[in-house]
Amino acid sequence: xxxxxxxxxxxxxxxxxxxxxxxxxxxxxxxxxxxxxxxxxxxxxxxxxxxxxxxxxxxxxxxxxxxxxxxxxxxxxxxxxxxxxxxxxxxxxxxxxxxxxxxxxxxxxxxxxxxxxxxxxxxxxxxxxxxxxxxxxxxxxxxxxxxxxxxxxxxxxxxxxxxxxxxxxxxxxxxxxxxxxxxxxxxxxxxxxxxxxxxxxxxxxxxxxxxxxxxxxxxxxxxxxxxxxxxxxxxxxxxxxxxxxxxxxxxxxxxxxxxxxxxxxxxxxxxxxxx
Numbered sequence: 001x002x003x004x005x006x007x008x009x010x011x012x013x014x015x016x017x018x019x020x021x022x023x024x025x026x027x028x029x030x031x032x033x034x035x036x037x038x039x040x041x042x043x044x045x046x047x048x049x050x051x052x053x054x055x056x057x058x059x060x061x062x063x064x065x066x067x068x069x070x071x072x073x074x075x076x077x078x079x080x081x082x083x084x085x086x087x088x089x090x091x092x093x094x095x096x097x098x099x100x101x102x103x104x105x106x107x108x109x110x111x112x113x114x115x116x117x118x119x120x121x122x123x124x125x126x127x128x129x130x131x132x133x134x135x136x137x138x139x140x141x142x143x144x145x146x147x148x149x150x151x152x153x154x155x156x157x158x159x160x161x162x163x164x165x166x167x168x169x170x171x172x173x174x175x176x177x178x179x180x181x182x183x184x185x186x187x188x189x190x191x192x193x194x195x196x197x198x199x200x201x202x203x204x205x206x207x208x209x210x211x212x213x214x215x216x217x218x219x220x221x222x223x224x225x226x227x228x229x230x231x232x233x234x235x236x237x238x239x240x241x242x243x244x245x246x247x248x249x250x251x252x253x254x255x256x257x258x259x260x261x262x263x264x265x266x267x268x269x270x271x272x273x274x275x
Contacts, residue, residue, distance in 0.1 A: 001025050001061040001147070005048060006075055008032030008041035010121035011093050012066030014128045015155075016045040019064075023151040028060045044124065054082040062147065063110075065092040065102075072097060077104045085110040089144045093117070096171040098164040099140040106141075113140025113148055114167075117157070118174065132156030139164040184259075185210060187252050194248050223270040230263045231270060 003025035005016040012030075020027040030048035032038040038050035051057065057079070067075045072092050079090065086109030090102050095116040102112035116137040121127055127134075136157045138145060145161075152159050162170050185206060192202035216225035229237040238260060246253025 002028040002059075003062045003064065004029045004031070004057060004060040005041065005045065005064050005066065006031045006079065007064075007066035007068075007071075008034075008037035009066055009068075010124050011117065012064065013041050013044040014121060014124050014131070015064065015066065015093070015115075015117065016041070016048065017128050018131055018155040019151055020045060020047050022155045024154055025062065025151065029057050031057060054078045057083050059083050060088065062089045062091075063105075064115075065090065067092070069094050069097055072101050073104070076102045080104040080108040080110075084108070087111075089113065089147050091115050091140065091144060091148060095137065095174065096168055098167040099144075100164065111141040111144035111147075113138065113144035114164075115148060115152065115159075116171075133158060135160055137162045137170060139167070184255075187255055190249070190252065191245065223266055223273060226263070226266050226270050230260070231267045233267070 001024065003016070003019055005012045005027060008030065016027055016030065019025045027045055027047040028049065029051050030038055030042040030045060031051045031054065032041055033052065035050065035052045038052050042048040042050040049058075060083075063079060063085075065072055065075050065079075072094060076090065076092075079085070085105050088105075088110045089112075090105040090110045091099065091113040092102060093115055095118070097114070099112045099114040102110075106112050114137075118135045118137065119127055119131075134157050136152055136159050138148065138152070138159045139162050140148075149159055188206050188210075189199065189202045192205055193199055197205065213225060213227075219225075229235075229241075242253060242256050242260070245256045
């Protein structure tokens, strides 16, 4: 089957290479915003005709929109206006948005889906070389998934079907597990420094606490892994800590306060499941 890659970014380049070498596709066209980007993307993929204009696209069986979230709708509309899509598969790679944004392609007779690889693509060569086992959140038309799921399996991906109506919550899960985790650890490091501990020492103090807590979550589950004053029911200590943190740094005090209620609920779950 012929695959066209629209978008010359990291995700499109890596998936284009993998799908073209291991996924059973022939990469036909590689379209990007500029000729230079299209040439670079095609070179990384190792195949494909570099293009920078939609009217030059040839007909393909599958079209991958690896563009930024704000460009998914206009890219899909431009695609639908440029080539016949009846019976084709069109999918995008956003983690935050659902496949229903590809309505222009669906109206043109295509089957639509979304495929979101749960990886950091900063180092494209490293990801392409070690893609096996990568989870991909997928949703969309059954006919589209019938084509895409075998291809994902062939490149070593582990597809997880998700509820399209909860796509934004699904993406927020990654933000909690990655971005906000860093924010919370930054608060811990700054609090240590406020107590007179140098930053390099603070990182070493926090490392075993953070590492062991994460290992316990992944091994036991979140509720059994919870420890500390809230898990013990020591709310007097929690109040003293909140007051001290708020006096030191009001914004961090608000963060501490925001985490109390969900941690209390987590502690209740821990007590409810305790043997």
